[in-house]
Amino acid sequence: YWVPEGSQAGGKAGVNLVVYDVRGARVRTLVSGTKSAGRYVAEWDGRNDAGSPVSSGVYFYRMTTPGFATTRKMVLLK
Numbered sequence: 001y002w003v004p005e006g007s008q009a010g011g012k013a014g015v016n017l018v019v020y021d022v023r024g025a026r027v028r029t030l031v032s033g034t035k036s037a038g039r040y041v042a043e044w045d046g047r048n049d050a051g052s053p054v055s056s057g058v059y060f061y062r063m064t065t066p067g068f069a070t071t072r073k074m075v076l077l078k
Contacts, residue, residue: 001063005037012036013065019044020060027054030061046076 003013017031028049030042044061048054056078062071 001031001042002039003035003037003065016062016064017042018062020062021054022058022060027059031063046078 001015001017003015012034015031015033015035016029018026019028019030021027026049028044028047030044031040046053054076056076059074059076060071061074062069
């Protein structure tokens with residue numbers, strides 16, 4: 001993902017990237033905090049916030065920043 005230049009004062013923006021299951025329950029928070037402008041990589045290892053492996057299936061990730069939000073579908077195969 002990327003944070004564009006001038007997102008907020010100082011070129012930083014609050015970023016949240018969260019994985020949800022098909023029921024809409026939060027599975028894992030991958031990113032939560034302020035990031036400087038630039039490109040980043042967030043990898044999900046197929047575990048929940050407690051560190052336990054989750055089952056194969058369909059999941060959604062939601063990324064939000066000030067003025068932007070998107071939700072995308074993904075499939076976890078083991």
